[in-house]
Amino acid sequence: MSTWRKAQELAAAQGIDALLVTPGADLRYLTGYVALPLERLTCLVLPSAGDPTLVVPALENKAAVASGVDVAIATWNETDDPYALVADLVGPATTIGLDDHMWASRVFALGAAIPGADQVLAGSLVQELRIRKDADEVEALRQAGLAIDRVHRRVHEWIRPGRTEREVGADIARAIIDEGHVTVDFVIVGSGPNGASPHHEVSDRVIQAGDPVVVDIGGTMPSGYCSDSTRNYLAGGTVPAEYAEAYAVLHEAQRVQREHARPGVTAESVDRIGRQIIADAGYGDLFIHRTGHGIGQETHEEPYIVEGNELLLEEGMAFSIEPGIYFDGRFGARIEDIAVCTADGLEVLNNTPRELVEL
Amino acid sequence: MSTWRKAQELAAAQGIDALLVTPGADLRYLTGYVALPLERLTCLVLPSAGDPTLVVPALENKAAVASGVDVAIATWNETDDPYALVADLVGPATTIGLDDHMWASRVFALGAAIPGADQVLAGSLVQELRIRKDADEVEALRQAGLAIDRVHRRVHEWIRPGRTEREVGADIARAIIDEGHVTVDFVIVGSGPNGASPHHEVSDRVIQAGDPVVVDIGGTMPSGYCSDSTRNYLAGGTVPAEYAEAYAVLHEAQRVQREHARPGVTAESVDRIGRQIIADAGYGDLFIHRTGHGIGQETHEEPYIVEGNELLLEEGMAFSIEPGIYFDGRFGARIEDIAVCTADGLEVLNNTPRELVEL
Numbered sequence: 001m002s003t004w005r006k007a008q009e010l011a012a013a014q015g016i017d018a019l020l021v022t023p024g025a026d027l028r029y030l031t032g033y034v035a036l037p038l039e040r041l042t043c044l045v046l047p048s049a050g051d052p053t054l055v056v057p058a059l060e061n062k063a064a065v066a067s068g069v070d071v072a073i074a075t076w077n078e079t080d081d082p083y084a085l086v087a088d089l090v091g092p093a094t095t096i097g098l099d100d101h102m103w104a105s106r107v108f109a110l111g112a113a114i115p116g117a118d119q120v121l122a123g124s125l126v127q128e129l130r131i132r133k134d135a136d137e138v139e140a141l142r143q144a145g146l147a148i149d150r151v152h153r154r155v156h157e158w159i160r161p162g163r164t165e166r167e168v169g170a171d172i173a174r175a176i177i178d179e180g181h182v183t184v185d186f187v188i189v190g191s192g193p194n195g196a197s198p199h200h201e202v203s204d205r206v207i208q209a210g211d212p213v214v215v216d217i218g219g220t221m222p223s224g225y226c227s228d229s230t231r232n233y234l235a236g237g238t239v240p241a242e243y244a245e246a247y248a249v250l251h252e253a254q255r256v257q258r259e260h261a262r263p264g265v266t267a268e269s270v271d272r273i274g275r276q277i278i279a280d281a282g283y284g285d286l287f288i289h290r291t292g293h294g295i296g297q298e299t300h301e302e303p304y305i306v307e308g309n310e311l312l313l314e315e316g317m318a319f320s321i322e323p324g325i326y327f328d329g330r331f332g333a334r335i336e337d338i339a340v341c342t343a344d345g346l347e348v349l350n351n352t353p354r355e356l357v358e359l
Numbered sequence: 360m361s362t363w364r365k366a367q368e369l370a371a372a373q374g375i376d377a378l379l380v381t382p383g384a385d386l387r388y389l390t391g392y393v394a395l396p397l398e399r400l401t402c403l404v405l406p407s408a409g410d411p412t413l414v415v416p417a418l419e420n421k422a423a424v425a426s427g428v429d430v431a432i433a434t435w436n437e438t439d440d441p442y443a444l445v446a447d448l449v450g451p452a453t454t455i456g457l458d459d460h461m462w463a464s465r466v467f468a469l470g471a472a473i474p475g476a477d478q479v480l481a482g483s484l485v486q487e488l489r490i491r492k493d494a495d496e497v498e499a500l501r502q503a504g505l506a507i508d509r510v511h512r513r514v515h516e517w518i519r520p521g522r523t524e525r526e527v528g529a530d531i532a533r534a535i536i537d538e539g540h541v542t543v544d545f546v547i548v549g550s551g552p553n554g555a556s557p558h559h560e561v562s563d564r565v566i567q568a569g570d571p572v573v574v575d576i577g578g579t580m581p582s583g584y585c586s587d588s589t590r591n592y593l594a595g596g597t598v599p600a601e602y603a604e605a606y607a608v609l610h611e612a613q614r615v616q617r618e619h620a621r622p623g624v625t626a627e628s629v630d631r632i633g634r635q636i637i638a639d640a641g642y643g644d645l646f647i648h649r650t651g652h653g654i655g656q657e658t659h660e661e662p663y664i665v666e667g668n669e670l671l672l673e674e675g676m677a678f679s680i681e682p683g684i685y686f687d688g689r690f691g692a693r694i695e696d697i698a699v700c701t702a703d704g705l706e707v708l709n710n711t712p713r714e715l716v717e718l
Binding site: 036038039058059060062063066077078079098099100101102103104105106107108121123170173174177183184186196197198199200201203288289290293300301304306307308 | 395397398417418419420421422425436437438457458459460461462463464465466467480482529532533536542543545555556557558559560562647648649652659663665666667
């Protein structure tokens, strides 16, 4: 069954008359169409009964057709009103479901064009489908994992004292493409104190001998599925003793989390079991973020591996396991793998050595 | 004056009590902060009077500080409710302005967290500022133009019969980074019939001798400003006669548009003067899109060079001039430069040869 038919069934069950989905991961998941998020309106109109229509700007018609979408296409010209076209396709409706990432300008324009209907968020409806990966999706994530692992195996070529994070990051970005991704989604090279900022990207800081360096990188494959893996490197010199002690704890915590995660346990329990090990060793205050996020056609999606998320993991759920320990002003460490639940366990998709890589 | 102070004045004049701005070009313009568009809420709270606050997830605090934002920062932890924090910072309000690209999920969450206030779109308010580039911004666009011109000067190394569009596109993507961009925003390599689809990207089509190839490419510079330029190549062989005739018309139309565009003329007049030349030559139905779009920290922003836009061009407005002629199923041609209005004329920022480049 095509994914849009499943979404249609869920919409009908929830009393939503039509789903409106603009460019992004939901649109790609439902139709296979990868549209740039530009100002001209592209919108899937998916009624809870009957056939869907993809509204596209006339100049993108050929691209939409070439992408092989299995729904009808309606085009609009440069001086037409695309919102009126969507309203015509929706017809009489009392409840309209919007994709979670739809732009505010479109939420407002659709509200004006379909004034009688209530707008509700429909992202969770599509996430309900996207959260369970089928065999093809798992294979796509497996290939993404292999590709980013190939990049990590080459990082030793580029990190050395005297080079800036930005220079190293540019080399890594090229390798992300060379190893099979179509886009570079993020490149974090956090050397020394910059490693203590989890979402640091790169800077002009010159890497020093003895710096621990956090390298967290990812891209999108031709399949649309994303990679994301973090490893830690030492740029020559000697490992700081306090860093080595914390690293051993982190390494053990992440291992235990991988052993624990499987169908039937809660998302939050994966976070908790690792956090406890880190806290018991006295680093609890230095693990300042959740353990992980789901991954698929978006780098961050459900399920989130975080305290408070009582979701029971199921076969096909894919997510990161990435605890970290951050010493403010000095250095940081994070070990991150993508993993997917199998029928009765966990398949880990990143498999380069998790130890500190001493260069 | 900092840009957020100017936005604050406009908000006050329009009766908006507070602007709420999430990651994107508006946030970067107002604060200098480049935040990834991820699921954790980052939001500038800019009241129409008093001091603004940037709400960021705790783990991004260091990145926000490092970006040098000139506003106070308030952080939230993984299990906090960031929308309640925003509501506290807004305080009593009757009208809240939202950035145009805010996600629907945030529009709804902010509506629930600030139930007494009307939500209005505030994108046009920030665009009112962003549409006029100052000298530093023009210089940034100039550098972006030089960088993408360097890429176009190397395209002859990669296009040849027997290679696929995708292979050529990968080479171009690497060059976009090598020549100074930090991200590859789009790579269109439209060979033969694929050139007739204006938003075609790349495919596995093998380029044939005698194919016209449309190459439309752009990226973002470290400054945050974008490049975008289109040139046309012939992959060996002989130019099809009908293509050559149409190309001469297109080349003349684009030249006349560049001569015409300047402060005091309307945006639509730039479109109209080129469209007339193309129509007079009998190709009117084959020019299926507007003439251009503004450009700055986004590739597509105001002003749009399109029929119906009566905006008078002013010094500092930057936009593309990119007419095209598309022969369905056969080939297409588009010539695109970025240009910026000076005090009394137009500075064109792309300057590689506009003739068909025969390889």
